[in-house]
Amino acid sequence: MTERDDSAFYGNLDGTLEEAWRMLDSGASDRRAAFHTPALASLSLDGAPSARTVVLRRVSRAERWLQAHTDRRSEKAREVLVDPHVSLHFYDPSAKVQLRIAGLASLHTEDAVADDAWAQSRSFSRECYRIEPGPGTPLADPREAVIPQVENPEAGREHFAVLRVRAQTLEWLYLAARGHRRARFDWRYERMDARWLTP
Secondary structure, three states: OOOOOOOOOOOOHHHHHHHHHHHHHHHHHOOOOHHHOOEEEEEOOOOOEEEEEOOOOEEEOOOOEEEEEEEOOOHHHHHHHHOOEEEEEEEEOOOOEEEEEEEEEEEEOOOHHHHHHHHHOOHHHHHHHHOEOOOOOOOOOHHHOEOOOOOOOOOOHHHEEEEEEEEEEEEEEEOOOOOOEEEEEEOOOOOOEEEEEOO
16 A cells, blocks of 8 residues: 655644644545544543544534534533533544544534534434434333434424534644654644644
8 A cells, every 4th residue: 555645744733734624624524534423522421431423514624613413312412511621533544644632512402503504414314313212211122212204304403403612622643654743733722832742
């Protein structure tokens, strides 16, 4: 397998950040991209780490947010309402790139953000939000979880939510035979701080 052309970012912090956002954009638009399904970590209500895979739906580099969808009855929705500090973990084995993004999550349910995301959702995706009982409910038999068949295309909208994470830090790790590269970008203060780290 040939090495990828990394000349635009290998030793360049600006190029590294550009490549990170390019891969995130690709993850949001291409369901086959490795970055399409990151792991989202939050704190459970008992204070333990809680991680699960989500689907990356949209990205805004200008506003530094990443968007996924969730059921507002889910544990992750309840968790971010209590403590919005979350992290996202991405890994692309073919590119040999890991991204870790930490930031603050916001849950959108009855606003323009949620309305727009719902309007753009396909009908088979909307079905997930009609499931009864809600996600994580204990069942005596798995057949107790049902998706009611209804004619109303808006059914399930009351359970739909958008989860947006505004990045405070982005950490990049690139595994290369000639030498790994690790960088951290931090927006927690008034200006961005970018630096190389020991891999």
